[in-house]
Amino acid sequence: MKIHTATFHKSVSALQGLPESSMPEIVFVGRSNVGKSTLLNTLTGRKALARTSSTPGKTRLINYFLINDCCYFVDLPGYGYAKVAKGERREWGHLLGGYISTRQSISLVVVLIDSRHPALDADRQMMDFLDHYHRPYGIVLTKYDKLKQKDKVRARRELKSIVPKTRFIVNYSALSGEGTAELLENLEHYTG
Ligand SMILES: Nc1nc2c(ncn2[C@@H]2O[C@H](COP(=O)(O)OP(=O)(O)OP(=O)(O)O)[C@@H](O)[C@H]2O)c(=O)[nH]1
Ligand SMILES: [Mg+2]
Structure with a gap:
């Protein structure tokens, strides 16, 4: 997909506050500090769309961004x-x-995993949870720029063996932009 417009829509602190489910929702999840908000900014080409921080726990609400009005x-x-x-x-x-378990309009969950630690319990639990609720998901390996070559091969191999159900695995670096085009291509199928 190509992103033409990206605007902040709404922050939600409780499920009752969710917007009317009129459009597909692509959701970004992952451990604190893995790079979710950064990825949203690089993906949309809007530097300060989502708030980022080097201190974990920056994002505390469910934040909706409207993409291409669709x-x-x-x-x-x-x-x-x-x-x-x-x-x-x-x-x-x-x-x-x-x-994640109740929202019907979720079309895809993108699970961000730190490429330096590709098999942590917390991430496995999240993917078990997604399987349980039959949510389609894809994986983004973040901070790929921090990996040495030999670790790059290992990270993918380790992941592939534990997550056969993932729709895709994209290597991503917000620094170099690696993975942006590939991820956007994959998201195309879930935008409605
Ligand atoms: N080197 C490198 N650093 C990154 C990359 N992506 C994110 N970071 C850094 O990681 C830190 C956390 O990024 P955030 O985007 O705020 O992480 P988050 O997952 O939204 O964190 P929470 O909102 O706390 O859950 C920031 O200091 C980013 O600059 C990347 O691809 N490469
Ligand atoms: Mg965040």
Whole structure:
């Protein structure tokens, strides 16, 4: 797909506040700090569309971005970060889990995984959860620029063996732009 327009639509703190489900939603999930908000910015070519930070726990709400007036990209709070207070973590977990398990208009979940740690429990649990609710998903390996060549081969191999159901695996670097075109091509099928 080609992105012509990308605008912030709405932030939601509770499931009751979700917008009317009139368009397909492509959802971006992953551990805190994996690069979800950064990816939204590089993908849309809008530097400050989603807020990013080197400190984990930056995104705390469900953020809707309207793309080409035809679908939403949805940025979610991260999971699996120990330093966030327990109560807050539980709250995000409910919001995230409730949203993914009940929202019918989700057309695809993009799971972002840190390419340096491709097989962490938290990510496996997320993919089990997606399987359980029959949500189609694809994988983006983030921060690919930080990997040495031999680790690049290993990261993909490790992942492939544990996630046979993924629709795609894209290597991604927000620094170099690697993976942007390939990811957009894959998303095309889920925009309605
Ligand atoms: N080197 C490198 N750094 C990246 C890349 N993508 C993101 N980062 C950095 O990783 C940090 C976290 O990025 P965010 O996009 O805020 O991460 P997030 O997943 O939205 O985090 P939460 O909102 O806290 O869940 C920032 O310092 C980014 O600059 C990448 O491809 N390469
Ligand atoms: Mg974020």
